[in-house]
Amino acid sequence: MNSQEHHSRVQPQENPKDWSWLFWPAVPLYPYNKRRTLRREIVKDTIWTFDQLQGILYTIVPIRMTVVKLVAGGLLVYAPVAPTTECVRLVNELVAVHGDVKYIILPTSSGLEHKVFVGPFARRFPSAQVFVAPHQWSFPFNLPLSWLGFPQKRTSLLPEDSAQAPFADEFDYAVLDINLGRGSFVEVAMFHKRSRTLLVTDSVLSVPEEPPTIVQLDPYPLLFHARENGSEVIEDNEANRRKGWQRISLFAIYFRPSALEMAGLGQGFRDVLKAPDRSPKAYFGLFPFRWKENWKESFDALRGNGRPFVAPILQTLILPQAPTQVLNWADKVATWDFGQIISCHFDSLIETDSDQFRQAFAFLENKLSVSEKQSASPSQPLPTEDLKFITELEANLVRRGIATPPKEKV
Numbered sequence: 001m002n003s004q005e006h007h008s009r010v011q012p013q014e015n016p017k018d019w020s021w022l023f024w025p026a027v028p029l030y031p032y033n034k035r036r037t038l039r040r041e042i043v044k045d046t047i048w049t050f051d052q053l054q055g056i057l058y059t060i061v062p063i064r065m066t067v068v069k070l071v072a073g074g075l076l077v078y079a080p081v082a083p084t085t086e087c088v089r090l091v092n093e094l095v096a097v098h099g100d101v102k103y104i105i106l107p108t109s110s111g112l113e114h115k116v117f118v119g120p121f122a123r124r125f126p127s128a129q130v131f132v133a134p135h136q137w138s139f140p141f142n143l144p145l146s147w148l149g150f151p152q153k154r155t156s157l158l159p160e161d162s163a164q165a166p167f168a169d170e171f172d173y174a175v176l177d178i179n180l181g182r183g184s185f186v187e188v189a190m191f192h193k194r195s196r197t198l199l200v201t202d203s204v205l206s207v208p209e210e211p212p213t214i215v216q217l218d219p220y221p222l223l224f225h226a227r228e229n230g231s232e233v234i235e236d237n238e239a240n241r242r243k244g245w246q247r248i249s250l251f252a253i254y255f256r257p258s259a260l261e262m263a264g265l266g267q268g269f270r271d272v273l274k275a276p277d278r279s280p281k282a283y284f285g286l287f288p289f290r291w292k293e294n295w296k297e298s299f300d301a302l303r304g305n306g307r308p309f310v311a312p313i314l315q316t317l318i319l320p321q322a323p324t325q326v327l328n329w330a331d332k333v334a335t336w337d338f339g340q341i342i343s344c345h346f347d348s349l350i351e352t353d354s355d356q357f358r359q360a361f362a363f364l365e366n367k368l369s370v371s372e373k374q375s376a377s378p379s380q381p382l383p384t385e386d387l388k389f390i391t392e393l394e395a396n397l398v399r400r401g402i403a404t405p406p407k408e409k410v
Contacts, residue, residue: 018086026116029054030221037087038214042342042349043195045069048094049348051214052081054113057283058221059251062214063113064344066199067094068170068192074102076167077128078190078199079114079344080121088124101125103167105158106132107201109177109186114201114344119149130155131165134177135184158188170194172336176203176329178322185318189329191336198338204308204360206347207253207299211245220281221248229263230271230287246299247291249346250386253302254312258385259295263288301383308341308350308360312382315363316390323364334358 021035031053038051050065065081075098081087095101104125106118115136122130130150134157159165162173173190190199211222222244223234250257263271268288272278275285310319319326334354341350341357 015086018089019084021082021084023082023116023120027054027113029056029113030058030060031218035082035084035087036214036217037081037084037090038217039090040213040348042066043197045098046195047192047197047342049342050081050087050090051212051348052087053214055221055248055252058224059248060215060221061248061252061345062212062348064342064348066342067091068195069094069098070102070167070170071194074099076103076105076171077101077121077125078105079107079201080104080117082117083121083124091125101128104128104130105188105190106130106136107188107190107199109133109135109184110137119151122151122154123149126151128154129166131158132156133158133175133186133188134160135179135186137183174329174332176326178318178325180318180321185314185321189333191333191338196337196339198333198336198341198357200341201344202311202314204310204341204350204357205343205345206306206308206341206350206352207249207303208306208347209242209246209303211241212346212348215245216241219244224282224287225251225289227287228291230268230285231274231276233276234282247295250295250299250302254386255390257295257298258383259292259298261290261292263290298383298386302386306347306350308343308352308356309382310360310363312387312390315382316387319361319364327361327364330358330361 016034019034019036021033024033024035035052040049040051041047042049046069048067050067051062052064053060054063055061063081064079066078068076068078070076075091075094077091091101104118104122106115108114118130118132122128132150132155158173158175160175162168162171165171165173171190171192173188176185176187176189178185187201187203189203191197192199211219215222219236219241220234222241223236224244225247226240226244227234250259268286271287272285275282275287278285334357336354338357339351339353341352342348343350
Protein backbone atom coordinates (compact mmCIF):
# COMPACT_ATOMS: atom_id res chain seq x y z
CA MET A 1 0.00 0.00 0.00
CA ASN A 2 2.88 2.35 0.60
CA SER A 3 5.07 1.49 -2.38
CA GLN A 4 6.60 4.09 -4.65
CA GLU A 5 4.26 3.12 -7.49
CA HIS A 6 1.35 4.64 -5.55
CA HIS A 7 2.98 8.04 -5.35
CA SER A 8 1.45 10.74 -7.49
CA ARG A 9 1.76 14.49 -7.80
CA VAL A 10 -0.76 17.19 -8.57
CA GLN A 11 1.00 20.08 -10.25
CA PRO A 12 -0.19 23.50 -9.12
CA GLN A 13 -2.26 25.53 -11.53
CA GLU A 14 -0.51 28.56 -12.95
CA ASN A 15 -2.57 31.25 -11.26
CA PRO A 16 -0.41 33.56 -9.11
CA LYS A 17 -3.49 35.01 -7.39
CA ASP A 18 -4.10 31.59 -5.88
CA TRP A 19 -0.64 31.61 -4.31
CA SER A 20 -1.21 34.82 -2.37
CA TRP A 21 -0.50 34.76 1.39
CA LEU A 22 -1.30 38.14 2.93
CA PHE A 23 -0.15 37.28 6.46
CA TRP A 24 3.49 36.70 5.49
CA PRO A 25 4.78 39.60 7.70
CA ALA A 26 3.99 37.44 10.77
CA VAL A 27 6.85 35.14 9.70
CA PRO A 28 8.73 37.09 6.98
CA LEU A 29 10.41 34.21 5.18
CA TYR A 30 10.93 33.60 1.46
CA PRO A 31 8.81 33.34 -0.72
CA TYR A 32 6.97 35.99 1.33
CA ASN A 33 3.51 36.79 -0.10
CA LYS A 34 3.48 34.11 -2.82
CA ARG A 35 3.31 30.50 -1.64
CA ARG A 36 2.81 27.70 -4.09
CA THR A 37 1.44 24.36 -2.92
CA LEU A 38 2.21 20.89 -4.24
CA ARG A 39 0.03 17.93 -3.24
CA ARG A 40 1.43 14.43 -3.39
CA GLU A 41 -0.29 11.13 -2.70
CA ILE A 42 1.88 9.03 -0.39
CA VAL A 43 -0.42 6.10 0.40
CA LYS A 44 -3.14 5.49 -2.18
CA ASP A 45 -6.47 7.03 -1.14
CA THR A 46 -5.13 7.40 2.42
CA ILE A 47 -2.26 9.87 2.96
CA TRP A 48 -1.32 13.05 1.11
CA THR A 49 1.38 15.64 1.71
CA PHE A 50 1.11 19.34 0.88
CA ASP A 51 4.45 21.04 0.33
CA GLN A 52 5.21 24.75 0.39
CA LEU A 53 8.53 26.61 0.69
CA GLN A 54 10.26 28.70 3.32
CA GLY A 55 13.76 30.10 3.66
CA ILE A 56 16.19 32.99 3.96
CA LEU A 57 18.58 34.33 1.30
CA TYR A 58 17.42 31.72 -1.21
CA THR A 59 18.23 28.96 1.28
CA ILE A 60 14.84 27.40 0.75
CA VAL A 61 13.49 24.06 2.02
CA PRO A 62 10.06 22.42 1.97
CA ILE A 63 7.62 22.87 4.83
CA ARG A 64 4.98 20.17 4.84
CA MET A 65 1.44 19.38 5.96
CA THR A 66 0.15 15.80 6.01
CA VAL A 67 -3.49 14.83 5.50
CA VAL A 68 -4.79 11.38 6.46
CA LYS A 69 -8.12 9.82 5.51
CA LEU A 70 -10.02 8.40 8.49
CA VAL A 71 -11.74 5.03 8.20
CA ALA A 72 -14.96 6.45 9.59
CA GLY A 73 -14.85 9.22 7.00
CA GLY A 74 -13.28 12.64 7.05
CA LEU A 75 -9.68 13.85 7.25
CA LEU A 76 -7.03 14.52 9.89
CA VAL A 77 -4.53 17.32 9.19
CA TYR A 78 -1.07 17.25 10.78
CA ALA A 79 0.92 20.53 10.90
CA PRO A 80 -1.03 22.86 8.58
CA VAL A 81 0.69 25.06 6.01
CA ALA A 82 -0.50 28.44 4.68
CA PRO A 83 -4.16 28.12 3.60
CA THR A 84 -3.80 29.92 0.30
CA THR A 85 -6.59 29.67 -2.26
CA GLU A 86 -4.59 26.98 -4.06
CA CYS A 87 -3.92 25.00 -0.87
CA VAL A 88 -7.56 25.11 0.25
CA ARG A 89 -8.72 24.05 -3.21
CA LEU A 90 -6.40 21.03 -3.12
CA VAL A 91 -7.70 20.07 0.33
CA ASN A 92 -11.30 20.53 -0.75
CA GLU A 93 -10.72 18.14 -3.64
CA LEU A 94 -10.03 15.50 -0.98
CA VAL A 95 -12.96 16.66 1.14
CA ALA A 96 -15.30 16.13 -1.81
CA VAL A 97 -14.26 12.47 -1.98
CA HIS A 98 -13.38 11.54 1.60
CA GLY A 99 -15.35 13.87 3.86
CA ASP A 100 -14.74 17.01 5.93
CA VAL A 101 -11.60 17.96 7.78
CA LYS A 102 -12.41 16.62 11.26
CA TYR A 103 -9.17 17.17 13.19
CA ILE A 104 -6.30 19.64 12.90
CA ILE A 105 -3.14 18.88 14.86
CA LEU A 106 -0.48 21.40 15.92
CA PRO A 107 2.32 18.99 16.87
CA THR A 108 4.82 21.51 18.27
CA SER A 109 4.86 24.22 20.94
CA SER A 110 7.31 26.88 19.80
CA GLY A 111 7.64 26.42 16.04
CA LEU A 112 6.13 29.67 14.82
CA GLU A 113 6.61 28.57 11.21
CA HIS A 114 4.02 25.85 11.94
CA LYS A 115 1.86 27.61 14.53
CA VAL A 116 1.18 30.74 12.47
CA PHE A 117 -0.84 28.77 9.90
CA VAL A 118 -3.11 26.83 12.25
CA GLY A 119 -5.59 29.59 13.09
CA PRO A 120 -6.15 30.75 9.49
CA PHE A 121 -6.32 27.11 8.32
CA ALA A 122 -8.89 26.20 10.99
CA ARG A 123 -11.09 29.12 9.98
CA ARG A 124 -11.23 27.77 6.41
CA PHE A 125 -12.57 24.46 7.81
CA PRO A 126 -15.05 25.55 10.49
CA SER A 127 -16.24 22.08 11.50
CA ALA A 128 -12.75 20.83 12.41
CA GLN A 129 -11.62 20.30 15.99
CA VAL A 130 -8.15 21.71 16.70
CA PHE A 131 -5.75 19.86 19.02
CA VAL A 132 -2.49 21.48 20.11
CA ALA A 133 0.64 20.18 21.78
CA PRO A 134 1.09 21.18 25.44
CA HIS A 135 3.00 24.20 26.78
CA GLN A 136 2.38 26.55 23.87
CA TRP A 137 4.56 29.66 23.84
CA SER A 138 5.88 32.21 21.38
CA PHE A 139 8.86 34.56 21.07
CA PRO A 140 9.52 37.47 21.45
CA PHE A 141 6.01 37.91 22.89
CA ASN A 142 4.20 35.02 24.55
CA LEU A 143 0.80 35.57 22.96
CA PRO A 144 -2.37 33.57 23.73
CA LEU A 145 -3.46 31.25 20.94
CA SER A 146 -6.63 33.25 20.39
CA TRP A 147 -4.47 36.22 19.41
CA LEU A 148 -2.91 34.02 16.73
CA GLY A 149 -6.33 33.28 15.27
CA PHE A 150 -7.02 29.91 16.93
CA PRO A 151 -10.81 29.37 17.31
CA GLN A 152 -11.34 29.30 21.09
CA LYS A 153 -14.39 27.04 21.14
CA ARG A 154 -12.78 24.44 18.88
CA THR A 155 -9.23 24.37 20.28
CA SER A 156 -8.11 21.86 22.93
CA LEU A 157 -4.90 20.40 24.31
CA LEU A 158 -4.06 16.94 23.06
CA PRO A 159 -5.02 14.45 25.79
CA GLU A 160 -1.96 13.30 27.73
CA ASP A 161 -3.11 9.72 27.19
CA SER A 162 -3.35 9.04 23.46
CA ALA A 163 -6.07 6.44 24.12
CA GLN A 164 -8.36 9.33 25.12
CA ALA A 165 -8.07 11.10 21.75
CA PRO A 166 -11.14 10.85 19.49
CA PHE A 167 -8.96 9.35 16.75
CA ALA A 168 -7.32 6.74 19.01
CA ASP A 169 -8.61 3.81 16.95
CA GLU A 170 -6.42 4.87 14.04
CA PHE A 171 -3.53 6.75 15.66
CA ASP A 172 -1.17 6.42 18.55
CA TYR A 173 1.04 9.31 19.57
CA ALA A 174 3.88 10.16 21.94
CA VAL A 175 4.62 13.65 23.24
CA LEU A 176 8.20 14.81 23.83
CA ASP A 177 8.02 17.82 26.18
CA ILE A 178 11.34 19.36 27.27
CA ASN A 179 11.33 22.25 29.73
CA LEU A 180 13.94 24.76 28.52
CA GLY A 181 13.37 27.26 31.31
CA ARG A 182 12.27 30.16 29.15
CA GLY A 183 10.06 27.98 27.02
CA SER A 184 9.71 24.40 25.94
CA PHE A 185 10.48 22.11 23.05
CA VAL A 186 7.53 19.88 22.26
CA GLU A 187 7.13 17.37 19.48
CA VAL A 188 4.17 15.07 18.94
CA ALA A 189 5.04 11.96 16.93
CA MET A 190 1.91 10.31 15.52
CA PHE A 191 1.67 6.73 14.29
CA HIS A 192 -0.96 5.89 11.69
CA LYS A 193 -1.49 2.23 12.41
CA ARG A 194 -3.25 1.15 9.22
CA SER A 195 -0.55 2.43 6.84
CA ARG A 196 2.37 1.90 9.28
CA THR A 197 3.38 5.56 8.82
CA LEU A 198 5.05 7.77 11.43
CA LEU A 199 4.44 11.53 11.30
CA VAL A 200 7.04 13.82 12.88
CA THR A 201 7.65 17.56 12.85
CA ASP A 202 11.31 18.39 13.47
CA SER A 203 12.75 15.48 15.46
CA VAL A 204 14.22 13.57 12.51
CA LEU A 205 14.67 14.32 8.84
CA SER A 206 16.34 12.98 5.73
CA VAL A 207 17.95 14.92 2.90
CA PRO A 208 17.20 13.81 -0.67
CA GLU A 209 19.98 13.82 -3.24
CA GLU A 210 17.80 15.45 -5.89
CA PRO A 211 15.96 18.74 -5.34
CA PRO A 212 12.34 18.20 -4.26
CA THR A 213 9.68 18.99 -6.85
CA ILE A 214 8.32 21.98 -4.91
CA VAL A 215 11.78 23.59 -5.01
CA GLN A 216 12.01 23.14 -8.77
CA LEU A 217 8.78 25.00 -9.54
CA ASP A 218 10.95 28.13 -9.41
CA PRO A 219 14.59 26.97 -9.77
CA TYR A 220 16.20 30.40 -9.36
CA PRO A 221 17.31 29.81 -5.72
CA LEU A 222 18.90 26.51 -6.76
CA LEU A 223 20.78 28.13 -9.62
CA PHE A 224 21.79 31.10 -7.47
CA HIS A 225 23.63 28.81 -5.04
CA ALA A 226 25.07 26.56 -7.76
CA ARG A 227 27.55 29.26 -8.81
CA GLU A 228 31.19 29.36 -7.77
CA ASN A 229 31.37 33.16 -7.65
CA GLY A 230 29.29 36.25 -8.35
CA SER A 231 30.65 36.78 -11.85
CA GLU A 232 29.37 33.42 -13.06
CA VAL A 233 26.28 33.50 -15.26
CA ILE A 234 23.26 31.71 -13.80
CA GLU A 235 22.58 28.73 -16.07
CA ASP A 236 19.61 26.41 -15.76
CA ASN A 237 20.37 22.73 -16.18
CA GLU A 238 19.84 19.54 -14.21
CA ALA A 239 23.38 19.44 -12.82
CA ASN A 240 23.18 23.01 -11.51
CA ARG A 241 19.79 22.39 -9.92
CA ARG A 242 21.20 19.37 -8.11
CA LYS A 243 24.36 21.23 -7.05
CA GLY A 244 22.36 24.19 -5.80
CA TRP A 245 20.02 21.98 -3.79
CA GLN A 246 22.85 20.09 -2.14
CA ARG A 247 24.61 23.31 -1.15
CA ILE A 248 21.34 24.76 0.14
CA SER A 249 20.92 21.63 2.27
CA LEU A 250 24.35 22.15 3.84
CA PHE A 251 23.46 25.78 4.55
CA ALA A 252 20.09 24.93 6.06
CA ILE A 253 21.35 22.09 8.25
CA TYR A 254 24.69 23.45 9.48
CA PHE A 255 24.26 27.24 9.02
CA ARG A 256 27.98 27.47 8.23
CA PRO A 257 29.30 24.12 6.92
CA SER A 258 33.02 23.44 7.01
CA ALA A 259 33.18 23.35 3.19
CA LEU A 260 32.03 26.97 2.97
CA GLU A 261 34.24 30.04 3.09
CA MET A 262 33.10 33.66 2.92
CA ALA A 263 34.79 36.06 0.53
CA GLY A 264 36.33 39.15 2.11
CA LEU A 265 34.61 42.53 1.86
CA GLY A 266 37.01 43.79 -0.81
CA GLN A 267 36.66 40.67 -2.95
CA GLY A 268 32.92 40.79 -2.51
CA PHE A 269 32.71 44.31 -3.93
CA ARG A 270 35.01 43.43 -6.82
CA ASP A 271 32.72 40.52 -7.64
CA VAL A 272 29.73 42.84 -7.61
CA LEU A 273 31.35 44.96 -10.32
CA LYS A 274 31.77 41.84 -12.48
CA ALA A 275 28.34 40.39 -11.76
CA PRO A 276 26.26 39.84 -14.92
CA ASP A 277 23.06 40.57 -12.97
CA ARG A 278 22.93 43.36 -10.39
CA SER A 279 19.16 43.44 -10.03
CA PRO A 280 17.40 43.23 -6.63
CA LYS A 281 16.47 39.62 -7.47
CA ALA A 282 20.20 38.79 -7.63
CA TYR A 283 20.88 40.75 -4.41
CA PHE A 284 22.50 43.48 -6.53
CA GLY A 285 25.26 41.08 -7.60
CA LEU A 286 26.41 40.25 -4.07
CA PHE A 287 27.59 36.65 -3.77
CA PRO A 288 30.15 36.20 -0.96
CA PHE A 289 30.08 32.39 -0.87
CA ARG A 290 33.08 30.25 -1.74
CA TRP A 291 32.78 26.48 -1.66
CA LYS A 292 35.79 24.25 -1.08
CA GLU A 293 36.44 21.36 -3.45
CA ASN A 294 35.30 18.84 -0.84
CA TRP A 295 31.80 20.31 -0.41
CA LYS A 296 30.21 17.27 -2.10
CA GLU A 297 31.85 14.97 0.46
CA SER A 298 30.20 17.03 3.21
CA PHE A 299 26.82 16.62 1.53
CA ASP A 300 27.27 12.86 1.07
CA ALA A 301 28.15 12.52 4.76
CA LEU A 302 25.07 14.54 5.67
CA ARG A 303 22.77 12.54 3.44
CA GLY A 304 24.09 9.21 4.71
CA ASN A 305 22.29 7.27 1.96
CA GLY A 306 18.98 8.77 3.07
CA ARG A 307 19.08 7.66 6.69
CA PRO A 308 16.98 9.61 9.21
CA PHE A 309 18.99 11.89 11.50
CA VAL A 310 18.47 14.61 14.09
CA ALA A 311 19.23 18.15 12.95
CA PRO A 312 22.45 19.55 14.48
CA ILE A 313 20.65 22.45 16.18
CA LEU A 314 18.57 19.90 18.11
CA GLN A 315 21.56 17.63 18.73
CA THR A 316 23.55 20.47 20.23
CA LEU A 317 21.18 22.95 21.86
CA ILE A 318 17.87 21.26 22.65
CA LEU A 319 17.81 17.50 23.13
CA PRO A 320 20.90 17.29 25.42
CA GLN A 321 18.87 19.29 27.97
CA ALA A 322 16.97 16.09 28.78
CA PRO A 323 18.80 13.06 27.31
CA THR A 324 17.02 10.41 29.38
CA GLN A 325 13.62 11.89 28.61
CA VAL A 326 14.38 12.05 24.89
CA LEU A 327 15.66 8.49 24.76
CA ASN A 328 12.62 7.21 26.65
CA TRP A 329 10.41 8.99 24.11
CA ALA A 330 12.43 7.55 21.21
CA ASP A 331 12.19 4.09 22.77
CA LYS A 332 8.40 4.40 22.95
CA VAL A 333 8.14 5.56 19.34
CA ALA A 334 10.42 2.69 18.29
CA THR A 335 7.94 0.15 19.68
CA TRP A 336 5.56 1.04 16.85
CA ASP A 337 5.84 -1.09 13.74
CA PHE A 338 6.24 1.65 11.12
CA GLY A 339 7.86 1.30 7.72
CA GLN A 340 8.08 4.95 6.69
CA ILE A 341 8.33 8.43 8.18
CA ILE A 342 6.85 11.69 6.93
CA SER A 343 8.69 14.69 8.34
CA CYS A 344 7.63 18.35 8.03
CA HIS A 345 10.86 19.29 6.26
CA PHE A 346 13.21 18.04 3.50
CA ASP A 347 12.34 14.53 2.24
CA SER A 348 8.60 13.88 2.16
CA LEU A 349 8.94 10.13 2.63
CA ILE A 350 11.71 8.40 4.55
CA GLU A 351 11.53 4.68 3.91
CA THR A 352 12.93 3.34 7.15
CA ASP A 353 11.97 1.40 10.27
CA SER A 354 11.84 1.80 14.03
CA ASP A 355 15.44 0.60 14.50
CA GLN A 356 16.84 3.32 12.25
CA PHE A 357 14.64 5.91 13.95
CA ARG A 358 16.02 4.88 17.33
CA GLN A 359 19.60 4.94 16.04
CA ALA A 360 19.18 8.59 15.09
CA PHE A 361 19.17 9.43 18.81
CA ALA A 362 22.23 7.35 19.72
CA PHE A 363 24.33 10.54 19.97
CA LEU A 364 22.57 11.20 23.30
CA GLU A 365 23.80 8.02 24.87
CA ASN A 366 27.21 9.50 25.72
CA LYS A 367 25.23 11.79 28.05
CA LEU A 368 24.21 8.80 30.14
CA SER A 369 25.89 6.77 32.83
CA VAL A 370 27.61 3.47 32.00
CA SER A 371 24.69 1.41 33.35
CA GLU A 372 22.25 3.27 31.09
CA LYS A 373 24.32 2.60 27.97
CA GLN A 374 23.62 -1.13 27.93
CA SER A 375 20.97 -0.80 25.23
CA ALA A 376 22.97 1.65 23.13
CA SER A 377 22.42 1.53 19.38
CA PRO A 378 25.25 2.04 16.89
CA SER A 379 25.62 5.71 16.08
CA GLN A 380 26.16 7.47 12.75
CA PRO A 381 27.46 10.85 13.90
CA LEU A 382 27.58 13.90 11.67
CA PRO A 383 31.10 15.21 10.92
CA THR A 384 32.54 17.18 13.83
CA GLU A 385 33.98 19.86 11.55
CA ASP A 386 30.52 20.61 10.13
CA LEU A 387 29.07 20.93 13.64
CA LYS A 388 31.72 23.45 14.69
CA PHE A 389 29.66 26.59 14.07
CA ILE A 390 26.64 25.30 16.02
CA THR A 391 28.88 24.05 18.83
CA GLU A 392 30.48 27.49 19.08
CA LEU A 393 27.02 29.07 18.98
CA GLU A 394 25.96 26.90 21.91
CA ALA A 395 29.03 27.88 23.92
CA ASN A 396 28.37 31.55 23.25
CA LEU A 397 24.71 31.27 24.28
CA VAL A 398 25.66 29.45 27.47
CA ARG A 399 28.30 32.07 28.27
CA ARG A 400 25.72 34.84 27.86
CA GLY A 401 23.19 33.01 30.02
CA ILE A 402 20.74 32.63 27.15
CA ALA A 403 21.07 28.83 27.08
CA THR A 404 21.95 26.29 29.74
CA PRO A 405 24.63 23.58 29.54
CA PRO A 406 23.50 20.06 28.63
CA LYS A 407 22.33 18.00 31.58
CA GLU A 408 24.81 15.14 31.71
CA LYS A 409 24.66 12.11 33.97
CA VAL A 410 27.59 11.45 36.29
